[in-house]
Amino acid sequence: MASDAVGAELLVRLGEAGAVIKAMRRELPPGCPRSGVTLLAALDRRGDLRVGELAEILDVDQSVISRHVTELVVRGWVERMPNPRDGRSSYLRLTPQGRQVMRESTDRLGARLAAMLDDWTDEEIATLGRLLARLRTSFDAGRAPGDHAPRAPRAPAPPAPPVPSLP
Amino acid sequence: MASDAVGAELLVRLGEAGAVIKAMRRELPPGCPRSGVTLLAALDRRGDLRVGELAEILDVDQSVISRHVTELVVRGWVERMPNPRDGRSSYLRLTPQGRQVMRESTDRLGARLAAMLDDWTDEEIATLGRLLARLRTSFDAGRAPGDHAPRAPRAPAPPAPPVPSLP
DNA sequence: TATTGTTATACTCTATAACTATA
């Protein structure tokens, strides 16, 4: 059982690590949609997925996925496989080109990261990876089904908070 | 010495954890600038800082910090202390109100996070925190001084990459 | 009637470039 103080401490650490993630994303080659690569990676790891499933996994609104997917389809990196059981949705599949783009980006960033972790042991890195994966698992378990990202008004929207209003 | 493959694996984990960070930021009370709280937390942890120093720590451009600071000053959460040694800059200091806002936000999110980590031991959490802190340290060490965030054209801008152009 | 996905619109965060004021 974690104390709130320990939680707050970890919060700060996560924030600091956030800068690393941001910097990694900046390393992506120009012309390569940063957010799109995340999506490609998800399809690569989890197989064909629907828009709604991707939205849940990546924790963003469906509308966001929808627009990114459209662009990825135009680029030929993703294709839509009609869903025979439900005409409203289709499954998204990585194309060979899409897989290659994803692979190149991942390799590039992975090497950059590995260079950064010069003085880490492989075990230390593995430990960090494991704990991060578990963090995600705990996060997923912690939210009620349907609570996920946006969509579905989380609550009756609390009354305007007592924050100093700007002039 | 980390292999590239290990780096790529960690990259994926960091991406997954990124969703947790995003979700945490969404928990902030409405009317409370998400990015601003990060800035308040930095001032709280490191003491008075100049705009440029904050930009380096948070790994964003000075112009971004500049605008956020202006808003935080208007809200009364940060005040500018003139720098007697250099009339061009001033030191930014958390006001008592600013510290309170930051504290409330941090406590709130920390509790949310602690609840999420229900079945973790304090030691596991501490380990994750330690490794994340070290990640940030390695990251800082890995970039040449001045390489940091934007500002200062990183390089002659590589020639347009061979990415399929959109119609 | 409920659900899946799309589109229109607006807001947040960010970077780039041009500017100012000190140094």
Add this chain to the structure above:
DNA sequence: TATAGTTATAGAGTATAACAATA
């Protein structure tokens, strides 16, 4: 002339709400 900071502008990324098609 170089540096610290500001402002104007543009571009990602995202959420909200209204909508279409299917269930």
